[in-house]
Every structure is written in structure tokens, then in C-alpha cells.
Amino acid sequence: MTSSSIAGVRVLAFDTFGTVTDWFTGISSVVQTTVPDVDAGAFARDWRRRYAPALARVESGEWGWRRLDELQTDTLHGVAKAFGVTLTDDETETLVRAWRTIPGWPDAAPGIRRLKRDFIVCALSNGSVALLTDMAKHNGFDWDVIGGSDLWHHYKPARETYCGLADLLEVEPGRVMMVATHQSDLDAARSFGLRTAFVERPLEWGPDAGPDRKDDTGSPENDIHATDLTDLAEQLGCSGQRSVSST
């Protein structure tokens, strides 16, 4: 990365599930207490695998607009069936709402706070604004702006989400840098004119995930490749440790 390539960046747009939060630990732990008879890690991974295809059915037009919670409820029933269990309504709600309180990676909250001094820091996620607000309050993510999919009635990697955030912030797409641990997210962002930063999250799919990680090691086309948000802040030249919002 050359410094000129990020000279105009004013906005950092963060993916949330996997990039700033550890969904595997959060979801598998709720699965373990809610559905104790299944392999919790395998259950969590299967559920997560069904996520992108469900969003794609909305973006293809096969389904009308639905919030993420509704899609997650639908895919959860499919996972439960595959694991031979039947969930009550209460168990279903507990599991679907568990995505609102998945833990942040240790570097996430302090990293966001540090980056906020020099950039407009935003969530740009397929979660709803309400879900992302709960996640932010649970983890101390001090977003400036929460870009939830319900603002645009579209899911990433649709153009409307990336360019919708730029439009909302009244900047050109080239002044927005997408930050994610999923190369497909960054490839889409770049195709619409955004800058890209890949963040390594080798444990996203759990310690024994195996081939699920195969595509997510980053691409040389990204403007930045960072090991975590502390490294991202260093590479972006954020020298300070203190947040402007702390008093």
C-alpha cells in the first residue's frame, strides 16, 4: 500500500460478523446451552454456512425484502432438521437473538475507538440497525454511524449497500475503505470504487474449522492487509491510543 492510495480515505466501513466479532465462540456457546445434545461447533458452522445463500435469495429477487432475523430463523430450522432436533419457539428466539451479543475480538473495541479519532467509523453489515446497535452496546463498539441492511433493503455484496453508505455520508465511494476478513466482501466493495483492507481472523470458524477458511486469506489487490485492528490503525498512521470520545 502506498500512502497516496489512502490519502483521501475519510470513512472506514467495517464488516461485523467475523471481522469485529467472534461469532463462532458466541453462537456455539449458546447452542451448547440451548441444544445440549448436538455438536455445538458443527451446528454453529452449519448455520453460518447457510447465511450467504439465504441473503442471495433476497438479492436474486426470489424472496422479497426480509430482515436478517427472519432469514436466520429460516436457516436455523434447516440446521435443526439436519441435526435431527426440534426447536421450541423460545429456543429459536434465543438462538436467533444470540447474534446480537456475540463477543468482539479483543482488539476490536479499542481499535474502533482509536480509528475514530481520524476517521468516520461505521458498521456496514447485513445485520439490521437494531441488531448492530445491540451488538455495539454489548461490546463497546463506538461507531459513528451504523449501516444496517434495513437502511437500503439490500444485502452485501449488493451495490446499494456500499454506495448507499457513501451517499449517506455525502462522500465519493473512493473516500470509503471497506474493512473485512472476507475477500468476497472486499472484491465487491472494490468493484464499486471503495478502498479495501483485509483483516486476518484465522479463528473465525473456530479452532478446528479446516477448509472453511480456504478463500479468506486476502488478495494482493487490497490496499491494506492487517493482522488485526491495532495493525490497521498503525498502517493508517493513527499514532494515538486515546479515543477522542473518552473524557
Next chain:
Amino acid sequence: MTSSSIAGVRVLAFDTFGTVTDWFTGISSVVQTTVPDVDAGAFARDWRRRYAPALARVESGEWGWRRLDELQTDTLHGVAKAFGVTLTDDETETLVRAWRTIPGWPDAAPGIRRLKRDFIVCALSNGSVALLTDMAKHNGFDWDVIGGSDLWHHYKPARETYCGLADLLEVEPGRVMMVATHQSDLDAARSFGLRTAFVERPLEWGPDAGPDRKDDTGSPENDIHATDLTDLAEQLGCSGQRSVSST
């Protein structure tokens, strides 16, 4: 106010121009340096008086959707004409953008930070998300969610703004409390099912404003009448002084 009337409140939605920021001081000071030959206070007040009628032309359908900056540019030209001055494009932009950096009232940033511990704190303003983001970063307003008029393409007191915020946060309108120093804003909010808190800002129109304040002393129908955000936090039972977002 009885404690039962606010038992279910989860979201505080703040008006911004006047309620958390001192537009009179901010705008009149930029007018003074940009258009030194006019009475800066009178100019600022005249501009502000033309604000609500301009929004109403959008809500009536007379004009299509326009962001606040565009409306403010239009009304600014009217004020300049009334004061017998001609503004260059640069001067116009300086004045219109001055609304992004008007100062917060001294109690605002610490009050928002304290209330954030127990509530979801939101801006619910006729400014755009970008304008409100600039205002927040300039003043250290740690909003959880920024509800700008461009999210709904409607201006307060339209139903779509108040109910739009409740919908975005996935709560019933009765779980949202509108906080404002303008009774008309609170009356509208209440008519759509929101709770209301009036905040006194006797200096909103400047120290020698006179009759401009006549309607804004609050109504007995409000759930809360507060002298400032510190008093609001006390009345809402927020005992702590420390923000959850400070480390």
C-alpha cells in the same frame, strides 16, 4: 411524571438544533466573520425563522425531497436579499456548512454519554446523517444511532421520522422518548405514541431574542420537564457519571 410512565422507555431520541447545540452562537459567529456588515444575530435569527417553512414545503408535496443543505442554501439567499447583501458561492458554502460545527451546550456531550449507559441514545433531526455525523464528531456526541432526515426522506414533524426511528430500532413508539426544546416537536411525537421530555434552552435564540421564545416553555402534557440533560439524567434515574464507552 410517574416512574411507571417511563418504565418501558428504551430509546431517547434527541432533537439537535437548539436542544443539544447552540445554533445562535455558532451561526451568528460565522455570519460575523463572513458577512461583517450585517447584524449577525439578527441575520442568524432570520435564517433560522425560515427553516420550518422550508421543510414544510417539502412535507406538503410542493417540493420534492431535498436535503437540508439545499433548503438552507435556498433560505440563505432569501435572508441575504432581505439584508441587502450578495453572497459568493464560497460564502454561501461556508455559511451552510457552519450548521455542521455549531457548538454543543455544555451539558450536552456529558449528558448524552451518561444517558447512553441506560438507554439507546439517538439523534432524531432534520439534518442529514452526514451533517449530524460532522456535528457529533465536532462536539463529542456519542450517539448510538444517527436518525437523519435522509433516512426517511421526510422532515419532522412528519410521522415517518418518529415512527421510522422506532421501526429501525425494532421497538414500539411508546418505548421511545423524544427529547426537545420545541413543544411542537414533542406534540407531534406524542401524537404518534412517543413519550416526551422538554428541555429548557432559554438562550436558544440568543440573549436578546425576545418573543421568539414565546411558545417554547413546555407543556404539562410532557412526561418530563428538565432544565438540561444533567437534570434529565437525574429524573430518568441514571445515577452514574461515567460513560460505558469511556475506558
